Amino acid sequence: MITLAPLPVHVPTPGGFLLVLALTLPVLGVLAMLVLAPRRARQVALVSIAAGLALAFAIVAELLRTGNAxxxxxxxxxxxxxxxxxxxxLSAAMIAMTALVIAATGLFANGLYALSPETRDGRASTTFWALLLATWSALNAVFLGEDLFNLYVALELLTFAAVPLVCLDGRAETMAAALRYLMFALLGSLFYLLGVGLLxxxxxxxxxxxxxxxSDGGPVVSVALALMIVGLLAKAALFPLHLWLPPAHAGAPAAxxxxxxxLVIKAPVFLILRLVLDVAPPQAAALAGQILAILGASSILFCSVMALRQARLKLMIAYSTVAQIGYLFIVFPLASGAEGQPPWETIAWTGGTLQLVSHALAKAAMFLAAGVIAEAFGHDRIADLGGFGRVLPLSAAAFGLAGLSLMGIPPSGGFIAKCLLLTAAVLNAHPWLAATILAGGLLAGGYVFRVIDRALATPAIPLAAKRAIPRRLExxxxxxxxAAVLLGFIPLEPFGFLQIGRAGTMTAVAP
Structure with a gap:
């Protein structure tokens, strides 16, 4: 066994209780739902979401106040x-992003379920609220955990909360998609757990x-990290392990x-980032970064083309998700920086984080807009949506603004993220990654403008909504x-907040 010296000490800080609340508050909400009548689930969830949102920004404020983790x-x-x-x-940014998306999703679901008063507090809605809070707690556990086995437990809790969200409507196709998701997730968990055991x-x-x-623990450590990363890639749905994601995300309810x-697929991406930058020895990290960048570039190009070929709006957005996730994996070689410069001080680190956050906001907006469209017209076939922008102007605007971020068009968070990544690719002499970033933006423009064209079209027979949608839902x-667009006003430089708590690594003593 290799010994480590000196042993690091986790020194508790005065704001530590905030982290405990971040994990337990959603769980307490779920327990309250079990105790109270089902018709109270919605009220409990909304109160928990409001409190959790305030707690997330309290954590951010504490980091800004102290400047320490x-x-x-x-x-x-x-x-x-x-x-x-x-x-x-980085953890605080992830927690705040999660709270914001959860809060928006909760508002949307509350408005959507209100369209059918007879089922507003029924079994499907009650189940959704419980699973939403459970998913939130598991995500926070991933972002705050420091123990690899407990992170495995958090990933499993996340899987078993997220998979039922796919098949809430009980249709045969969504059940099949949920089972495929579950199989990929369990296989990924097996690989991850094998690596944990070896470490x-x-x-x-x-x-x-x-x-x-x-220190470099030899081939055992390399095999362990490889197993864990492969398992997490299956959960993150990076090409070519993405087969489960499009049917699962496209078939699930909009919220x-x-x-x-x-959010959910960002948890394994976050852990891969920690394994490569915080755990892997330098040589292994460099090799892993190159392989992940190749897979990320392949994901950007292949799945963008697949998104262009889709006939359904939600399926197109799902393939776009896999493509945009690829940008998070090309960060690894770009964040290597100059010799002696830690990754978190590079522009690629800030660019990757902005891509993660802006993608979350933009993709949530797209799926919610697509849900409104499907609810209004009874389908999401792109070819039959000519002129939908006249009926649902805010939904069309939301899709267009989110598309700006995906394409990397200013002003948007996606523009700042991709600009920083492109600059890092040029400075670090990675022309193939620079070309991939540019090609990905052009392909994203292809499938985004395809929908915008339908929104602005003038069909021979005006499109009419089958169901009235209140503007507050849009x-x-x-x-x-x-919000994804407003991120574009962040300066083009390394973001100091993301460097809080990123200490240097320790040295190991040989056995």
């Missing part, structure tokens, strides 16, 4: 015997900060699709899309 040691037991929770700048057998600890000080696309998607 927030840490909590469960029970006062230091790792490896105990468990630590930790929020640095524990080699080092006797699974705490990420302690593992970050390990569920928004959560799945914007406003939710429009608000998310507007």
């Amino acid at each position: 927030i840490t909590y040691v469960v029970g006062g037991w230091q790792p490896p015997l105990g468990i630590a929770l930790r929020a640095d700048g 524990y057998g080699n080092f006797g600890t699974l705490d990420i900060r302690m593992l970050s000080g390990m 569920a699709s928004a959560v799945l696309s914007a 406003m939710v998607a429009f608000g998310l899309a507007l």
Whole structure:
């Protein structure tokens, strides 16, 4: 066994209780739903969402106030015997993004279920609210966890909360999509757990900060990290392990699709980032970064073309999700920076994080807008939606604004993200990645303008809605899309908030 020295200590901070609340508040909401009558589930969920949103921004405010990471040691037991929770700048950004999307999704679902008063507090809606809060708690556990086995538990909780969201309507095709999702997720969990076992057998600890000080543990460590990353790639649906995602996201209810696309697949991406940058030895990290960048570039190009070929709006958005996720994986070689410069001080680190956040906001807006369109016209066939912008102007505007971010058109968060990544690709002499970023933007423009063309078309027979949609329901998607655009006013430079809590790595002592 390789020993580590000195052992890192997680020093609890005064704001540590905020991290505990971030995990437990949604769980308490689910428990309250079980105790109270089903008709109270909606009220409990909305109260929990409001409190959770305030808590998320309290965590961000605490980091800004202190300039240091927030840490909590469960029970006062230091790792490896105990468990630590930790929020640095990136974790806090993820928590705030999650809270914002969850809050918007909750507002949308509340308005959508209100369209059918007889089923507003029925079984499907009650189940949705419980699963939404459970998903939220699991996501926060992923973003705050420091122990690789407990992160495995959080991933499993996330899987078993997210999979039922796919098949809430009980249709045969959504059940099949949910089962395929479950099979890929469980296979990914098996690979991840095998890697965890190998690391524990080699080092006797699974705490990420302690593992970050390990020396090159030889082929065992390389195999362990490879297994874990492959398992997480299956959960993240990166090409070519994306086969489960399009039918699952396209078949789920609109509010569920928004959560799945914007948030759930970001959890494994976040863990891959931590494994490569915080755990893997430098040589292994460099190799893994190159492989992930190749897969990410392939995902951008192949799935963008697939999105262009789709006849259904939600299926097109689902393939776009896989394509846009690819940008998060080309960050690894771009964030290597100059010799001696840590990744989190590079423009690629800020660009990758902005891509993650702006994609979440834009894709949630797109799925919610698509849900409004399908609800209004009874289908989402793109060819038969000519002139829908006249009937649903805010939904068309939301789709267009979100599309600006996906294409990387100013002003938008996607523009700043892709501009930073493109600059990093040029500075680091990666012309093939620069070409991929540009090609991905052009392809995104193809499928976005295809929908905008339908929105602005003048059909021979004017399109009429089968169901009246209140403007407040459209406003939710429009608000998310507007937020994705407003991110474009962030300066083109490394973002200091994302560097909070990113300490240097430790050195290991040979056995």
